[in-house]
Amino acid sequence: MEIKQTIGIDISKLTFDVRIHSNQCYRVFDNTPKGFKELIKWVDKNNPISKEYTLFILEYTGIYSEEIALFFTKNDISFSLIPGLEIKKSLGISRGKDDKVDATKIALYGHRLRDEIKPSKIPSMALSKLKRLLTLRERLVKQRAGHKSTIREQKRIYLRKENKLLFETQEKMIKFLTKQIKNIELEMKQIIKTNQELSQQYKLVVSVKGIGDQTALFMIVTTNGFTKFKSWRKYASYCGIAPFPNTSGTSIRGGTKVSNLANKKLKSLFDLCAKSAIQNNPEMKIYYHKRLEKGKNKMSTINIIRCKLMARAFAAVNRQTPYVNTLKFVA
Incomplete structure (x- = not known):
């Protein structure tokens, strides 16, 4: 245009x-x-x-x-x-x-920027619903965590028989929030199940060992069904896990580092995914310990694993085939 x-x-x-x-x-x-x-x-x-x-x-x-x-x-x-x-x-x-x-x-x-700017496309109705439900779920999870933290400290200090209503009210709130979170998760699964394209993307993303349900849903929503970003590298930049140089002239010679301008929620999700992959994926576990043995930085290694998981998810969606763990075929 x-x-x-x-x-x-x-x-x-x-x-x-x-x-x-x-x-x-x-x-x-x-x-x-x-x-x-x-x-x-x-x-x-x-x-x-x-x-x-x-x-x-x-x-x-x-x-x-x-x-x-x-x-x-x-x-x-x-x-x-x-x-x-x-x-x-x-x-x-x-x-x-x-x-x-x-x-x-x-x-x-x-x-x-008229020569560079591109017209936007709004997400489909299914993606819009998923986004709203994910946002609501995050809010309820935070509220539940707040109640759990508060009641845990109160139980440590106060006697239950003297503060019965205080404890019972918060316990009911925690149960209610847990029920609503489960209802939201069921509704999101139903949206995914009834939409063939989203269902396929979801299955492909979770085929990468280390990436769980919530991360897959967030990826689908934030990439607008894997149409918003041209490559996983651009998405990594958006999530704040892409390293950038930190040099200027002769006075600043810092190492590469990630930017603070990022989607912090996705960054934390991929951090959990990387740590899960290190524990449960033999390939990532071997890679992680080999780098540490060579004296490499622990956090930079975890960040590399974040990028690897993201790249594999994008590759699986682009190929339209599940990720294959090639390590099990090695003699």
Whole structure:
């Protein structure tokens, strides 16, 4: 798609600000279906460039940007969802916060990168449901962990007969949360089971020894069904396990290290996967101990194993065949 015009949209809970880059036309609309229709009429009237050469640039704001993205998709309107941090870092120092200015910056960002930027595709309904359920599950797991930690300390200090209601209430909460977590997991399994493509991807990913159910689900959701990232290396960068050089001139000569700009949840999941693979996968266990015997750093070795597991998952999905453990064929 050749882009000649960019329109920046800064979305908030109730409204969104719009700026047309070429003529700097500006207006605020309600973040509702009615507001989306008014936006299209206003753009048709004020945009001097044909819509087939126009790209809407939206700052990703979670659930507040989902509805307009769905509207654009249904009406075959080209748009691109960009993380706010990426826009912020690309445009230099900013003082203060203003939605009108932000819409202008978003439009400018899109114009500067119009030769590189690609239109976005929203996930399928099944993937969207999976994402929402995974988010809810994570929230409930954290709440349950909080109650478990609290009651464990209270039982160590307080007598049960003097604090019966205190303990019983939290125990009921833990049981209730556990039940809801199981219900969510059953619903996610049902979504996977009833969708042939997702079911196939799930089976291929978990065929890699070390990668479990939750990691497989997170991979499918965050890669938009393995369509969002061109290679496992780009995904490794997104997850924060890809090493980058740390040198500058003659004064800074540091070793390679991973970036703090990462999806921390996925990074922690792959850390658990790597440690599980070291314990249960003979190939990874041998590789891990050989590197340590050579004096290699323990954490860098674990990070290499994270990358190996990720690369194998991507390879299995790309080939559409389960991962084969070749070590068992070695004489």
